[in-house]
Amino acid sequence: MKILTCPMNGPRNINEFQNFGPLKANPDPDATSDQDWARHLFRADNSRGTLVEWWRHVPSNYFFLAERNATTNEVIRTFDPSELEQM
Amino acid sequence: MIAVGGMNYDKAMKAGVELPIRCYPLQAMVTQPLKPWLHTLVSSVSLHTNLVQSSRGEIVIGGGSDPYQLYSTRSTLDMKEHLAEGAVHLIPFLHGVRLLRQWAGTTDMTADYSPIMGASPLSNLWLDCGWGTWGFKATPVADKYMAQTIANQKVAPILEPFTMERFATFDLLNEMGATAASH
Amino acid sequence: MARLPAPWGNRINRDAPVSMAGAEADTLVQLPSDPNVQADRHPISAGQQVTAQNVNGSLARDCDAFMDKLGRFMLVRFYYRTFMGPTRNSWMILWEPLIRKKAGLGVLDISAPHEDYEKVNLFCDLLVVGAGLAGLTAAIEAAEAGADVILAEQEPVAGGALSYGCDGVDRLPALLARAEELPNLRLMTGTVVNGWFEDNWLPLIRGNKLFKTRAREVLLATGCIEQPAIFRNNDLPGMLPGTCVQRLMRHYGVKPGQRAVVLAANPDGYRVALDLLEAGVEQAAVVDPRPGGSGGALSAELEARGKTHVTGVRVGGDWLDCDLLVISVGYAPMWQLPVMPGPSWAMTKIRR
Structure with missing residues (x-):
């Protein structure tokens, strides 16, 4: 089984985690057209390169981010959401 | 197309x-x-497993997709255990049967687990995509209507709910034409 | 004995040669509650019922044996081209039921008794696959350096070629004794490493037990499997790879034949010939196909004679009577494990 390193709980089997799909920018619901809102909901990064994704460690209900290569399945790094502000 | x-x-x-x-x-x-x-064909929505015996005598066991998106066609022991468990739940006397091989293929999934058929934003470019579930079973008849669509330059009425515009107009299909156990 | 073309499964049911290494599908037999059992891997027990699979009648008088003769007309994709007619739904009502009746191998017992299966988690610093000379030595060295080692061997005995060959066999007892002394070296015989998944997650199977093993490092010492020589009728019973002959004699105490021809294209072939002499098997000839060897350019001229069992071979025009043809022409690496996730992955892992 693949191992994912949780920033809080350390390396754990991947079946302890839930994937929440690629990171997206949060649009302002009041200032966004219906068309852009639909795109925000149903479109996601499906490239073959590196994805930045939301994951959740289910037993501890901790959400974090992972950079993962969508072709080789290699996890490049995992980090706490607070690091997003520094990106 | x-x-x-x-x-x-x-x-x-x-x-x-x-x-x-x-x-x-x-x-x-x-x-x-x-x-x-x-x-x-035996298919269980709750066990996410389906079984069919081919004309070579092999029992083909399939089921749900992997839990995260990926282009690699590696297979996993987790899925092998899951499918074996489902198969033995459905048909207990399969317990001693040996597995010959396991594989994976890339499937495309839409937000409502239903295919996208019909026109694209470009003229003369037609779409027949998103068959992550039910593909092998439903495409022969679906594409009879796709052929009609292209010949008449107008989306066949039966395919209208499956066009890509449904995502812009929030008319998602409630898993119509799909199953919880993909195959 | 019927040899059916690909869609029905390849010539599985001929009483064909064996490797004694579980490397072929020709040895599959039916046990009452267990179809498709590899006969050369299954320990025999008193009163055990064993029958041939996928024969119409018996193996010796198979009513479907005529299919052997049709093989040359059944090309690749034969299945799809032929069974579409004569009418629109012939496939559904005529051909498919007919083919399904002939398809498959063993018969599944739908009243098979309940059995218990166990799953165990194992962790180690190093998993060594294969307990031959290389695997044993590596596992011992690693364990002596302090690593937690699992050494998995699919055969019921450790030693690999040292357990049946005749070269260097005296090294085995000392190696096994050293391995036994190490508490951090776990030798698991009769255990198949069934796959190699991401992050070194490997299923080890022993009987009804699955050991899901997380290894920090994996070392493959899986050795080689002998390859057949290519000539006409080279799949008749009585033609055995050299290592198979040695396994039969040293593991099972079976004299593999009365009069042998040995096709030897490497030193191991000559060692097998010597082993056979020691076992009292008469030698018709040792044939070496290499330039400068006794057989000359042999493979095209070597043609087997006999319908159900080899009765002779022709070497450069002369027929030699024999009931055993030993073939020792080369090896291929057992690299199924690294190939499993795809060759590119295998190459990077191997180069690492």
Whole structure:
């Protein structure tokens, strides 16, 4: 089984985690057209390169981010959401 | 017409069309050949497992997709255990049967687990994508209507609910034409 | 004995040669509650019922044996081209039921008794696959350096070629004794490493037990499997790879034949010939196909004679009577494990 390193709980089997799909920018619901809102909901990064994704460690209900290569399945790094502000 | 299974997203991007698709591996496995005794497809929505015995005698066991998007066609022990468990739940006397091989293929999934058929934003570019579930079973008849669509330059009425505009107008299909146990 | 073309499964049911290494599908037999059992891997027990699979009648008088003769007409994709007619739904009502009746191998017992299966988690610093000379030595060295080692061997005995060959066999007892002394070296015989998944997650199977093993490092010492020589009728019973002959004699105490021809294209072939002499098997000839060897350019001229069992071979025009043809012409690496996730992965892992 693949191992994912949780920033809080350390390396754990991947079946302890839930994937929440690629990171997206949060649009302002009041200032966004219906068309852009639909795109925000149903479109996601499906490239073959590196994805930045939301994951959740289910037993501890901790959400974090992972950079993962969508072709080789290699996890490049995992980090706490607070690091997003520094990106 | 774009109808290249797991490659649909890439091909459409080359034409500048962004499909609301994410690619997931779908795994399956077969047992050693046995004298045919199962002449129907057995599928369980709750166990996420389906079984069919091929005309070679191998029992083909398939089920749900991997839990995250990926282009690699590696297979996993987790899925092998899950499918074996489902198969033995459905048909207990399969417990001693040996597995011959396991594989994975790339499937394209839409937000409502239903295919995208019909026109694209470009003229004369037609879509037949998103068959992550039910593909092998439903495409022959679906494409009879796709052929009609292209010949008449008008989406056949039966395909209208499956056009890509449904994502812009929030008319998602409630898993119509799909099953919880993909195959 | 019927040899059916690919869609029905390849010539599985001929009483064909064996490797004694579980490397072929020709040895599959039916046990009452267990179809498709590899006969050369299954320990025999008193009163055990064993029958041939996928024969119409018996193996010796198979009513479907005529299919052997049709093989040359059944090309690749034969299945799809032929069974579409004569009418629109012939496939559904005529051909498919007919093919399904002939398809498959063993018969599944739908009243098979309940059995218990166990799953165990194992962790180690190093998993060594294969307990031959290389695997044993590596596992011992690693364990002596302090690593937690699992050494998995699919055969019921450790030693690999040292357990049946005749070269260097005296090294085995000392190696096994050293391995036994190490508490951090776990030798698991009769255990198949069934796959190699991401992050070194490997299923080890022993009987009804699955050991899901997380290894920090994996070392493959899986050795080689002998390859057949290519000539006409080279799949008749009585033609055995050299290592198979040695396994039969040293593991099972079976004299593999009365009069042998040995096809030897490497030193191991000559060692097998010597082993056979020691076992009292008469030698018709040792044939070496290499330039400068006794057989000359042999493979095209070597043609087997006999319908159900080899009765002779022709070497450069002369027929030699024999009931055993030993073939020792080369090896291929057992690299199924690294190939499993795809060759590119295998290459990077191997180069690492």
